[in-house]
Amino acid sequence: MQTAESTPWFGRNDSEIAIADRYRLLIDAVHDYAIFMLEPGGLVASWNLGAQRIKGYAPDEIVGRHFSVFYTPEDIASDKPARLLETAATDGRVEDEGWRVRKDGSRFWADVVITAIHDESNALLGYAKITRDMTERRRLDELEHSHAVSALVQQARENEQRRIARELHDDLGQRLVALKMALAQHQTELGTALAGPLRHTLTSLTEMASQIDSLTMSVRRIAADLRPSLLDDLGLEAALEWLAHDFERRCGVAVRCELDAHALEPGDFATTALFRVAQEALTNVTRHARALNVAVRLSSDEHRCCLIIRDDGVGFAPGAAVRPDAFGLLGMRERMVQLGGSLSVASRPGAGVTITAELRLPVEPHQVKRRLQR
Ligand SMILES: Nc1ncnc2c1ncn2[C@@H]1O[C@H](COP(=O)(O)OP(=O)(O)OP(=O)(O)O)[C@@H](O)[C@H]1O
Ligand SMILES: [Mg+2]
Structure with missing residues (x-):
């Protein structure tokens, strides 16, 4: 760890040293932020445990080196490190988000604040630099x-x-x-x-x-x-009834419907997504299940809605190999996840398949757009 004597603002009287030691303990206790000082020219002057954890350098490997080692070659080529220090010196502080480089060469997405430090006579002593690893958040x-x-x-x-x-x-x-x-x-x-x-x-x-x-x-x-025009005109309940009826007529499999879609508006995001899930689930029953009976249940209140499609067909083993180009189950799940919901598939050989799709309500296009704008 960097010693008190090697930093330029230490070496004062005893009480100042005691306070400085306390600050150092405080800064070292912070693990989520790299907190360190730069000399006016940009050489690293101190180092905390958070900095070591985020950037990978031990104190004796980095103190005394220029802080541009944390920057990507592109940023170095555009003189970004020097420009940031200049702005911090002129404006008092500068904030930046961008890729930085660890000791092992890997990159992380950093949120950085550089603050200029002046003495009583306003001479520049150096900079305090605080960096947070935001890679996971960005992902x-x-x-x-x-x-x-x-x-x-x-x-x-x-x-x-x-x-x-x-x-x-x-x-x-x-x-x-x-x-x-x-x-x-x-x-x-x-x-x-x-x-x-x-x-x-x-x-x-x-x-x-x-x-x-x-x-x-x-x-x-x-x-x-x-x-189906029913989906837009009369809503999910009518469209699912039509779908089930049509399926029964075409495939000769008995379908029992219990439908309550009172909380859903015709034509909104949730109705379309749930209709497509039911459509794919019934197509799968035709193609794979050899079922005699299918039950379609839809329940809803103002907070959530839940669609369950259950068949009594051949089922399949959990984790069974799926054709690499099979998209049905994947597409259903993707539709639900896009709208902040979930989809589960339960099955065993000989015990049929149960698909459960759940959504929190309301789901509106503007919510999706808002997520996009963030
Ligand atoms: N109701 C069901 N009964 C029995 N097996 C099923 C049922 N639904 C799905 N499966 C099994 O799960 C696999 C994956 O289904 P999925 O809908 O993803 O693909 P697919 O129907 O084969 O192709 P597609 O991409 O055209 O939908 C199927 O190939 C089938 O083996
Ligand atoms: Mg399918």
């Missing part, structure tokens, strides 16, 4: 930022799907219906007038009409899968 901020960004990307995708679904339904769907009606009109007119080989043409017209019917159904189904 968490970045993580939160990336969740907020992907929530917005997700929202943009939902908006786009909504637009495509409307176009499909309102434009293509309506045109097909009009085409079918015109064709039916011609069929009726020709049916009475035609005889002989032209009857064959009429048969093919009838086939075309039934193809248009199935095309219309496909367009409706694709549009509804992209974004």
Whole structure:
């Protein structure tokens, strides 16, 4: 540890030394901050335990060296250390956040305050430098930022799907219906007038009409899968009922619904995310479960909502190898985490799968944006 005698402001009378010793004990007790002094030229003049912990140098390795060793080559090239001292000398103090370099060459994100110290005659004695390692905090901020960004990307995708679904339904769907009606009109007119080989043409017209019917159904189904209009118009409860009904009809698996979405607004972030979770969970039941029964339960109050989808199918072992390109469960979890919620998957071979998605309410787009701005 740096001794009292080697620092320029020590070596005074006994009571001053006693006070100085107390200050030194205090500073050494601080582990979360690097607290040390610089001489006016920037040489390190003292060192505390916090500095040793954060930057990795023992006192005898660093005292007397220039403090620019803590800076990255880019910062040194731009003369940043000298500029910071200049500003501290002129303005009294300077604050900075940025990458700094440890003894072992690794980098950490530092929050730094440099304060100029003057004697009674206003001569510059040196600088007090306090550094805090903010790497972990920055990592968490970045993580939160990336969740907020992907929530917005997700929202943009939902908006786009909504637009495509409307176009499909309102434009293509309506045109097909009009085409079918015109064709039916011609069929009726020709049916009475035609005889002989032209009857064959009429048969093919009838086939075309039934193809248009199935095309219309496909367009409706694709549009509804992209974004059921119920979700925006009537809300999550109606959309989940439609989803469950459609699933039952298509897959022949009995679905029991207990739904209470009174606390959720139609069309908000939470409804979309929960609908997508249910949609993926039911698709998984079709593809993997060989289930006979599915239960969908949604409960909500003003503080939270919880969606549970349970099947009685084959299940899978916890930790079972998942295809590297499988995205369903991952995507569900990502949707929930983006909105500050959680998703759990419980399963055992032969015991079905239970998916539980939980969100704290309210979840609003402006909350996501606020997280992004921080
Ligand atoms: N309800 C279920 N019953 C049985 N196994 C399931 C069920 N849901 C998921 N699984 C298992 O978990 C794996 C991962 O599911 P996930 O939805 O992530 O991927 P996937 O359905 O295989 O592909 P996709 O990316 O198209 O969703 C599945 O491959 C399947 O083995
Ligand atoms: Mg899946």
